[in-house]
Amino acid sequence: MPKWYFKAALQRGISLLPYSHRINHWVQRRMGTLQLSSFFLEDRLIAVKRHLDAARSCFQGAMPQKMLEVGTGWYPVVPIGLFLSGVEEVWSMDVRSLSSLAQIRELVLYLSTPEIKALLNQHLGDWDKRKFQALQQAVAKSPTSNLDRLSALGIHFKIGDARSIPIDWGKFDWITSNNTFEHIPEPVLVDMLSGMYEVVESGGGMSHYIDMVDHYHYADPEISPIHFLRFSANQWSWVENSLHYQNRLRLSEYRACYARAGVPIHHVDMEHLPEDALNAVNLHPQYQDLPQDDLLVGYASIVSRK
Template identity: 35%
Template sequence: MKKWYLKAIVQKIISFLPFRNRINFFFQKYVTKGVDLHEEHFFNKFQHLLDHLAHFSATNGKDQLKGVTCLELGTGWYPIIPIGYFLKGADKIYSVDISAHLTTATLLRCLEEIDRHQERFLAGLGAIDQDRWQILQDIRKQATPTSSLNSLCARLNFVPIVKDIRALELPEEKILLLSSNNTYEHIYPQVLGGIVEKLWSLTAPGGVMSHFIDMSDHFAHMDKSITIYNFLRFSETQWQWIDNPIQPQNRWRLQTYRELYQQLAIPYSEEKNRAGNLAEVRQIPLAAPYAQMPEEEVAISHAYLVSRRPA
């Protein structure tokens, strides 16, 4: 039996258990190694940070975030992007996640990895607030796994919120930078529209929404015997049996995201795509509706969708 199928079965079972998110974290950390903050994982997230900052700078003409309120959707276990926003001067950084993934231990693990790669990290970020860098160093040296998560986050101008963002109310906030990484693809189609619409409503004039979408089969990340298009062979009924609510995958292609933005009248002023691998797509007996899409559209594996609200 292939490794990806075993992982699917285990996660399906875990999804019925109490404390399922915590159990899944340990399963992925110690068995599949899917959530460990290894070097590749760290620098993937770091590159997203730099890209979001570049999208903001292209709109506002400034390299710093001083006076800016930011929001990240789906931060997960390791808040590399919020920490980067803090170092660039952001006044406040909201992190909204449907599940309480972030813990004191994962925050400290994140700071440990930043320190380990600090030369490359700081070179990539460019000018930062040095006082804030010192705050990071102090937390790393002084905090323990029993330290209060909320207290540590407060020192980083970081507000973690566990909530469905559609129910979030921030009536006095004007958010100029909203971002997500590897999040859209984990949201079920029936709720994604409401979430994107909410994000756009929170975007202030002159603000930017920058979202990175990974449209690859995430089971292929740990099982190299399948391609990143493997999950497109299954009908919707078959996929419902395989998929799980812990790490759901909606299997949308970029064409469908474009259609959603158009339906919501949300402009996207920039789109950056990875073309993917047509040869691998052609090896898969595609199920509907993917068989009816242009192969080039099916093959696109990753993309940024960037929307800018006029000032």
């Protein structure tokens, strides 16, 4: 059985169980796929710099004061990176609580190692050491797992739906996401874009990083990075699951989502896959009319301004 198919079958089976997210978390921890690594940390620190560069470009070099990340995930490296970079109020939201104070303690301890501090220096430049000490103290002293304790530092973790962000959260200078949009069904994504743009301050904006590669490729490099484009929608529905949903949208389709949501696109930075990725897969007819340039966009950062 191909590696990708084994992973898909395993996750589909888990997704049908009660408490599927907890079980999936346990399985991934046991398999080592949720362990912190320098590769993961560097990837997220690069994301912090990418978003801050986009925001500072909008604000003529000034640091945004209030930012929201959509899609907290298991280890909130990006919110902490924004906090250490000097953003006064950092908010991060997800539809369910995946992170915990224990995981943040683990993350902060890892950030304290010489190897990772070197990465902080490389990607964040003059990050705030006093803020890091305050964060260390906050997570070390807390007798509970309540993430609200970090609100005193200006880091707010919230559960919510980006389609309808609570009005009492106020407005944000900048809103970001990382590797999130590809896991959202297209109609929901349109509503999310509209909901996020509504709470952006006038003069602010958004930057969203999208991974358009078949995520099973990361577990099984033998398949093409766009392997999932060989399947019809019906065939793919038997592969996908609620724990690892992938919408398979290409960049042109994301652009259409922005247009339907009424959100302007200021610019797009993209990274293309090699042509071999396309040659290695027999495209399903629904993708055969798309331009090669569109099919081979593997990663994109879409920036909007208001």
